[in-house]
Amino acid sequence: MAGEHILVVDDEKNIRLMMQECLEQAGYQVDSAVDGEHALEKIAARGYDLVLLDLRLPGMSGMEVLRQARGRRPDQPVVMITAHGTIETAVEAMKLGAVDYLQKPFTPDEIQAIVARVLSRRRLPVDEPAASFATCVEQAKLLIQRGQPREALPFLHRAVSLEPEHPEPYNLMGAIHELLGEPDHARKMYRAALAIDPSYRPALTNLHRITQWDYHPETPELGEAGAPPPATDGEGTGEGPGGAE
Known part of the structure; x- marks a missing residue:
């Protein structure tokens, strides 16, 4: 610093x-x-x-x-x-x-x-996925902001393997699919995030926006990195995390 x-x-x-x-x-x-x-x-x-x-x-x-x-x-x-x-x-x-x-x-x-x-x-280095969940998520966000959303996916897959019960990687994968013009895949990922935590605001915001009848692509909500894993005792409202790609 x-x-x-x-x-x-x-x-x-x-x-x-x-x-x-x-x-x-x-x-x-x-x-x-x-x-x-x-x-x-x-x-x-x-x-x-x-x-x-x-x-x-x-x-x-x-x-x-x-x-x-x-x-x-x-x-x-x-x-x-x-x-x-x-x-x-x-x-x-x-x-x-x-x-x-x-x-x-x-x-x-x-x-x-x-x-x-x-x-x-x-x-952050962006050559290969890091060992920690938070660093993987931040590397993915960095690549998204650099206009390299596809390159961010391996970091998110690594993040899922490290903390499968955290909604943030699924929301970010949804954001990537949305940026790539793949709204169906994006909805699937947002629902996967909400299956883990039905109150996760970034995924709620993104899913609400992308399901509007007059939907137009815009910058998705990426959320905050480094948040603690959410409680998982609530019921989900969509597809489970097995939908991650």
Whole structure:
């Protein structure tokens, strides 16, 4: 973590200072910008390990900053900061290349957690499946975000072999099939996740969306990595985990 450099872009001074302080306390180097123009100047001058970018900025919008930043530095990781009620826009931002989003209001712990998670993905090797469940899942997410969803499948199969009673790999396999234009396979995997944990929110969200009559493909919910395995004493509502491919 030492030396990793983060840019915080937010026009609200109290939020900007709070984010800068909590990240510096965690050991990061932090720059800040109050608007899109200044953010792009800083990004052009030097690449950052991560940019935290508010969706709503004066003048140039956060979406436009994202487009231009990714145009100048295609490998620049960006996490969007979004207010309540703008999740759909945050999903659109992820289609443009944002690696994640953080919804207001948030705590310093939540900021540190998402930054650590995103930066850890960049450090992961992607040559072969790892030994731990959490690392396999993070490797798969990294490949999905890099536009290599098929290459992520072996990592998820390994994750299933390590923790077969965890819903997250099945949800991620569903997301991959959805991204590959295979909605039937995607539904099968989302139902497999829900057979393990009927309350698993990412799979519930994805299955609800993909079964709508006016369904249009969009960025699936990937969920959080590293969560403890769920309780399995509830009844499932779909196909079991044997449906994993």
